[in-house]
Amino acid sequence: MSEEDKISTSFLKTIIVKAETYIPQVPKPKKKIPLEVRLMWCGIALFIYMIMGQTPLYGASAPSLDFLAFTRVIFASQQGTLIELGIGPIVTAGLLMQLLKGSEIFHLDFKKPEDREIYQTATKIVTYIVIIAESSLYGMAVYGPHMSNHETTLILIGQLIGASVIIMLLDELVQKGWGLGSGISLFIAAGVAQQVIWSLFSPIPAGDGGPVGVFANIIHGIMTSDYTNIFFRSNQLPGMFGLFVTAGVLLILVYTQGIKVEIPIVSTKYRGFSAVYPIKLMYVSNIPVILASALTANAVFVGQIMWANFNAGNVNPLFNILGMFDRTSPSTPIGGLLYYITAPRGLDIVALDPPRAIFYILFMVGIVVLFGRLWIELGGLSAKSAAKNLLDAEVQIPGFRRSNQPVENLLQKYIPSVTIIGSIILGLLAGSSDVLGTFGSGTGMLLTVDILINYYNLLVREKVEEVMPVLGSVLGRK
Numbered sequence: 001m002s003e004e005d006k007i008s009t010s011f012l013k014t015i016i017v018k019a020e021t022y023i024p025q026v027p028k029p030k031k032k033i034p035l036e037v038r039l040m041w042c043g044i045a046l047f048i049y050m051i052m053g054q055t056p057l058y059g060a061s062a063p064s065l066d067f068l069a070f071t072r073v074i075f076a077s078q079q080g081t082l083i084e085l086g087i088g089p090i091v092t093a094g095l096l097m098q099l100l101k102g103s104e105i106f107h108l109d110f111k112k113p114e115d116r117e118i119y120q121t122a123t124k125i126v127t128y129i130v131i132i133a134e135s136s137l138y139g140m141a142v143y144g145p146h147m148s149n150h151e152t153t154l155i156l157i158g159q160l161i162g163a164s165v166i167i168m169l170l171d172e173l174v175q176k177g178w179g180l181g182s183g184i185s186l187f188i189a190a191g192v193a194q195q196v197i198w199s200l201f202s203p204i205p206a207g208d209g210g211p212v213g214v215f216a217n218i219i220h221g222i223m224t225s226d227y228t229n230i231f232f233r234s235n236q237l238p239g240m241f242g243l244f245v246t247a248g249v250l251l252i253l254v255y256t257q258g259i260k261v262e263i264p265i266v267s268t269k270y271r272g273f274s275a276v277y278p279i280k281l282m283y284v285s286n287i288p289v290i291l292a293s294a295l296t297a298n299a300v301f302v303g304q305i306m307w308a309n310f311n312a313g314n315v316n317p318l319f320n321i322l323g324m325f326d327r328t329s330p331s332t333p334i335g336g337l338l339y340y341i342t343a344p345r346g347l348d349i350v351a352l353d354p355p356r357a358i359f360y361i362l363f364m365v366g367i368v369v370l371f372g373r374l375w376i377e378l379g380g381l382s383a384k385s386a387a388k389n390l391l392d393a394e395v396q397i398p399g400f401r402r403s404n405q406p407v408e409n410l411l412q413k414y415i416p417s418v419t420i421i422g423s424i425i426l427g428l429l430a431g432s433s434d435v436l437g438t439f440g441s442g443t444g445m446l447l448t449v450d451i452l453i454n455y456y457n458l459l460v461r462e463k464v465e466e467v468m469p470v471l472g473s474v475l476g477r478k
Contacts, residue, residue, distance in 0.1 A: 343434035365427035372423030
């Protein structure tokens with residue numbers, strides 16, 4: 001690191017340390033809390049979040065156009081409620097900090113507790129900045145035109161900021177040891193589970209004459225002797241076909257999560273202790289899918305704004321190349337590039353334009369592979385980073401010298417391959433699931449399964465950490 005970088009990093013550290021005393025935060029528990037109590041705190045945080053999701057924004061009516069429709073699952077958000085932005089600001093700030101960390105712009109030694117504290121504080125500061133920026137921009141751009149005066153708009157922006165800060169503190173409560181895992185994961189899984197339960201059991205009447213829920217629709221079909229809409233349903237309504245697709249995706253995800261290469265390791269500190277370092281087929285996790293979905297959502301969002309301001313009649317050839325929208329239903333593109341990178345959800349829509357479905361699936365595969373390669377480098381999951389983590393955990397691979405290069409060469413044989421193969425599988429699953437009408441969306445199911453498996457691994461890691469805290473932390477990685 002150059003002298004200028006050292007001075008810059010030192011200056012930033014000083015500012016962050018001084019700002020820490022003014023930032024509201026949840027204190028860490030003074031001792032480790034029993035698992036039962038931590039699960040109770042998880043339930044409390046989730047309950048508060050669900051209540052916020054049913055509380056409408058004061059003084060605002062939800063606009064007809066949902067600009068965040070494509071990110072609702074990822075951000076665990078609900079239009080027109082206190083969780084309008086959901087976990088979006090937290091995720092955005094986290095990704096920004098990961099990029100800064102991976103690109104070595106912000107130099108920190110994570111083996112030092114004080115540097116880890118600085119990183120957490122910096123992430124919190126960035127989160128506050130993102131919360132204020134997103135709440136202000138979204139409040140003025142989306143809800144502002146429908147408000148009667150500026151005072152009401154300011155009140156709305158204040159609600160968005162306050163709700164986002166509460167969500168951040170709930171996530172912090174869970175992460176800092178009062179709960180288990182991450183609040184973000186809890187909120188995403190709960191949102192997807194809610195959608196799945198609604199698709200299965202909702203008794204609300206639908207447009208085709210039967211109830212929305214699959215099982216309720218089956219009972220209705222048996223009682224009325226009308227079996228035409230039980231298996232396939234139009235207008236993206238859940239049917240038996242969607243149920244079978246959802247079950248198939250779940251089985252594939254669970255099966256692929258269990259495929260891994262196990263590298264034997266032994267401790268250099270604890271004599272006789274041996275274990276395995278797993279390199280999973282889904283080594284990249286679901287981060288590339290999240291990034292791909294967020295990219296698509298942002299592209300559609302920008303396209304909607306440009307269409308509404310410059311091409312509302314779909315008469316400008318240049319803007320038509322980007323995307324065209326229907327005036328009566330402007331939430332989904334009807335032409336242009338944006339039309340082909342958004343999912344045609346449901347077989348009835350796929351039948352109208354099969355090439356669109358094929359292009360969308362191929363696009364998802366390509367963009368997920370691209371983001372998968374990028375995330376491995378920026379997220380600290382490369383062979384070089386993994387080798388360093390192993391050596392820092394005071395373990396070594398039998399038959400290899402305890403130095404970075406031999407271990408890195410061994411990991412280099414597996415990590416790039418599983419990155420490409422795993423990303424292709426994730427892209428195919430996400431794209432195909434969206435096209436075929438999986439309950440909770442394909443991305444939502446990928447996230448939920450990964451979250452549940454991670455919670456299982458957390459429980460296993462806690463047992464390992466009782467013996468070797470550092471090694472338990474390493475084995476908990478992807």
